[in-house]
Amino acid sequence: MALAPSPSDTITQLNAARNLALGDAAFYSQIVPGVTPLINVLAPLELRRWGADFLAETFASPMLSAEEKQKLCLGVLDQLKAFLDTPAEDTVVIKSVVQTAASVYPLVFRHIIANPHDGLTWQKMAAIKSSILRRMDTAPPGVRICCIKFVQRVVQTQTPGSVADPRRPDQNEISLALVPQDHPIIPPSNLEAEASGLLDRLLGVLQENISDALIATATLNSLGGLVRYRPSIANKILSTVLNFNPLKQTNSPMTPKRRVMIRSMARTTRAFLFNILKRNNNHPLGGRIQQYIERLQHSLTEVFDESSRKRAAPVEPTDGLDHAKRQRLDAEVAATPPQDVTNFELLPGPVSFKQVFTITGEAGVTNFDVQAIPIDIVAKILVPLLAVIDLPKMNNAINAVRARYLSLGRRAPADALEAAQTANGARRVPSSPYDSGYSTEDAEQVFNRLDNAPPDDSALVKPPEVALGPFRMPPPPPLSEDEIEEYSKTAVQRVFGTLTVLDESTAAKSHKLGLNRLAASNNDRDGWLTVLTRLATRASAGLDNSVIKSERGSRAVPRRFSLSDRIRDALYLYVIADFRRRIDVAISWLSEEWFNDRIQLEQAEIDGTGGTKPPVQTYEKWVLKVMDGILVPYLDAKDKVLIRFLSEIPGVNTDILLRVKKLARDPERVGLAVTALQ
Known part of the structure; x- marks a missing residue:
């Protein structure tokens, strides 16, 4: 008789099957039914842990489609219920089972909506839900965190959500909005009441200011x-979170564990509120959320930054220093005020600006580089400082600098005298051993003698004249087609990068000059857009094709790169990035395209080439591309962007009307299509 394989051998085989499913999600439909009998409640602990973890991984895998998960989940409900009903089951197994139940609950919910007579499946799911809810308050922390995730999925499933397309319920989000009012198994009123009660139970963790940071952070993450x-x-959830005080435990004795718990809850709360403001800057509760975040940050700084603050200055005795602590210092030396150098005279030799304007003897002040302070900060602090400055000290400092300037002026004649003596090679022989070496002539006598001296012949010799021709820079090398394309792309990207930093508040102006406005008269958004649209439509008109002449005749060679088309593509991407706010840009651009097409047609008729080769009509191409790219796919029934677009563009043809008619295929947008056609 063959021996049964050991649990380690079985797990090795199961891991091989698991790796196969991870490589190709199509194998899950074959592996899950075969693995389920091996991981029952009678299996060894290792197999039960592996099986529960495998089921949680399977139904959380993004590679497996929702339809396949819905088929597989019906076969594992009995196994999940058996694990939860087993007394004293392993905690690791229960955690994985609860995670699996959180993943399969919306799938079972959708199955019951489509099969209103399958009451047995819903009874199994209801039993699993009841068992998990009983563990929510008494289980170990790890299991309780998984229970909170399960409750969050139940509330999200049993609460009405948005329905994108009522004709295809399988493509919509699973919510209470998909349940018919007369459903025999899951009546919407009962489910909504249950979801409201579970939400209150979930928010009760924050309202009670629970001391367990794991439960509080798990609740915040699920909300x-x-x-x-x-x-x-x-709004109900936000109101509860804004009333939650993660710093309530700071009144208790502060231990390292409690410190980490408080920091964790505070940071999770702040991240939760930051994400709400990030997704919606104009949130109705935005001001209140911002105040809560600032108050929370200030409280954290007050509570936890005490260790990083400097120690308070020691209290010195009022009648001198404490000789027991500072035996080598005298009170008179310590009480000496900072050295004042306003009366210091300048030393002989070269003098710098620093020596002229130095009015203090403190090394830290004299060695500080004021150029490191930005000019805007200097302008802000200069006026308050001048308002509180001591006027006598200010006058003394000004007088000291003035005296130094005067002393520098008195040095000028002596310096000129020394330079003159050096230039003329003056030599003086001392008359006695006690001669000091200085001339007895004053500066005026020396200057008069120098003026009467014969001129130096070397100074009268003129330098030879050299005839220099005009200097010309060598011409730059011609650019290749690849370099022209690369530089053109870079220029277009830089111009559109400038649009992102301009203030869009100047986009709406009270006075519009239309097609006759002066392009780029102001450095604003409208000016740049006017330049771009006219570069795309007018600047390179007729230059996209080059004519090459040869012995066989002339032929047109299309350019590989067109600057106009590059700018048009960039304008198109700029508009569709936020078409509701930038619809005026699209209308202005298309108006320029239409105007350019009319000018091209008139010029072709004048030249007599209109019948042989009419110019390319770019307006029709780009107006249809704009409609296909942004207007038709993303419009809802109440959106008025299409009506404004059709009423302001200069031309409407049959193709545009056909695209508007396609909106009527959607029942929700029939009214919009009719209004737009009218």
């Missing part, structure tokens, strides 16, 4: 998805 996907309950 983020509800705020994002369920706007109907978002």
